[in-house]
Amino acid sequence: MHRWRGITTALALLGLVAVVWAATQTQSVQVRRGQLRETPTFLGKIGTTVSYGDRLEILAESAGWYQVRNPDGRSGWIHGSALSEKKIILKAGQSDLQAGAAGDEIALAGKGFNEEVESTWRSSNPEMDYSWVDLMESWQVSPEKAVAFLHEGGVQ
Numbered sequence: 166m167h168r169w170r171g172i173t174t175a176l177a178l179l180g181l182v183a184v185v186w187a188a189t190q191t192q193s194v195q196v197r198r199g200q201l202r203e204t205p206t207f208l209g210k211i212g213t214t215v216s217y218g219d220r221l222e223i224l225a226e227s228a229g230w231y232q233v234r235n236p237d238g239r240s241g242w243i244h245g246s247a248l249s250e251k252k253i254i255l256k257a258g259q260s261d262l263q264a265g266a267a268g269d270e271i272a273l274a275g276k277g278f279n280e281e282v283e284s285t286w287r288s289s290n291p292e293m294d295y296s297w298v299d300l301m302e303s304w305q306v307s308p309e310k311a312v313a314f315l316h317e318g319g320v321q
Contacts, residue, residue, distance in 0.1 A: 190223040191220050191221060191222050192220070192221055192223060192231070192233075192250055193218060193219065193220055193221075193248065193251060193252055193253040194215045194216060194217055194219040194221065194243075194249075194253075195217070195249040195251075196217060196247045197216070197217050198214055198217075199214065199215045199216075199243055199247040200213075200214055200215075200243065201215060201233065201235065201239065201241025201243055202241050202243070203241060203242070205230030205242040206242075207244070208308050208311050208312050208315070209242060209308065210308060210309065212241045213235070213237075215235055217253065218254070219235060219236070220236065220252070221233035221234065221235055221243070221248070222235075224240065227242075229245045229246075230243070230245065231244075231248060
């Protein structure tokens with residue numbers, strides 16, 4: 166009799182832990198626009214996009230990448246830097262919210278180079294010709310072409 170009571174109590178506690186764990190397994194998108202990718206890499210094919218404040222269900226984690234499901238039921242991988250455990254609430258009346266950053270801005274910030282750094286560099290080096298840098302910044306390469314380039318070059 167005491168044995169069953171102990172087992173029942175243990176199962177109830179496990180159930181409570183599961184409920185608490187499930188409740189904390191959603192995170193908010195903290196970038197203006199994020200991409201859900203088919204594979205956990207920045208070069209993975211983009212399946213869909215998510216927006217600032219969207220709540221995503223966490224399904225799995227792998228080396229800083231999270232497999233998630235959006236409210237529409239679509240799933241994919243997103244880097245952890247685009248997520249926050251805090252619940253982001255958008256208030257009515259904010260027609261043009263300027264909070265958050267796009268995924269590409271997060272990647273640039275991670276590299277330590279942003280518009281402010283570039284502006285400072287340009288002003289302290291006025292004799293440099295930036296026309297090629299400006300041209301290269303305008304080039305758009307799809308993730309598919311980038312992957313093909315890496316594959317052709319033998320990069321693993």
